[in-house]
């Protein structure tokens with residue numbers, strides 16, 4: 134089966150900055166893939182390119198075999214949650230969902246059923262009448278995720294979905310993601326958190342617009358440990374040790 138998401142040799146320059154310098158990776162249906170890297174590594178630019186929102190200097194992206202910049206049907210099968218997700222602050226939780234349902238032209242009965250399920254999953258059902266601007270950071274992100282999932286996309290792109298979210302809500306958000314991935318969704322997530330990287334099926338370590346290393350987090354750490362490197366606390370190395378060593382190695 135062809136990969137749900139393909140990024141091939143992506144290149145993009147912003148003036149003197151080479152944001153993407155040949156980045157490539159693939160994400161299968163039913164896989165949770167994490168792009169991990171320091172600030173400015175090119176993660177957001179890669180995600181936006183996959184959504185067809187960045188003009189590339191070279192390389193190509195494919196979403197379910199199609200070019201997302203071509204518009205049309207594939208856009209409808211794509212969900213995206215950018216870092217700054219704009220909900221309507223003066224609308225309630227329920228009204229925000231209804232707004233996005235109209236945007237996706239969902240039939241009323243379909244919307245009702247999905248909104249009910251998403252509100253239950255995100256545990257926002259008790260807050261359906263609360264205005265979005267009065268939600269906590271974690272609840273706001275969960276509502277954004279619910280809005281991005283309302284049209285049941287086959288592919289989901291999430292840019293640092295848990296930044297500013299408390300540990301309990303972070304855990305809930307990840308549990309939700311795993312549930313959707315079990316259902317066959319392809320999910321690409323960027324994260325600056327090492328513990329989150331470890332929750333992905335596979336991760337790509339991005340630095341200066343390139344992939345330094347890729348694989349299942351456990352395999353990457355095992356490979357690193359096999360090089361005879363100790364962890365920062367003297368014990369076995371973990372993902373954070375690997376990350377710091379790889380990035381510093383290229384500094």
Ligand SMILES: Nc1ncnc2c1ncn2[C@@H]1O[C@H](COP(=O)(O)OP(=O)(O)OP(=O)(O)O)[C@@H](O)[C@H]1O
Pocket residue numbers: 147150151152170171172173174175176177178179
């Ligand atoms: N529209 C733009 N105009 C100019 N420079 C840009 C633009 N978008 C990104 N860049 C630059 O490209 C580089 C990669 O940025 P990008 O946002 O993709 O990194 P990132 O890995 O997502 O980092 P962060 O987590 O800090 O957002 C950075 O140096 C950034 O300043």
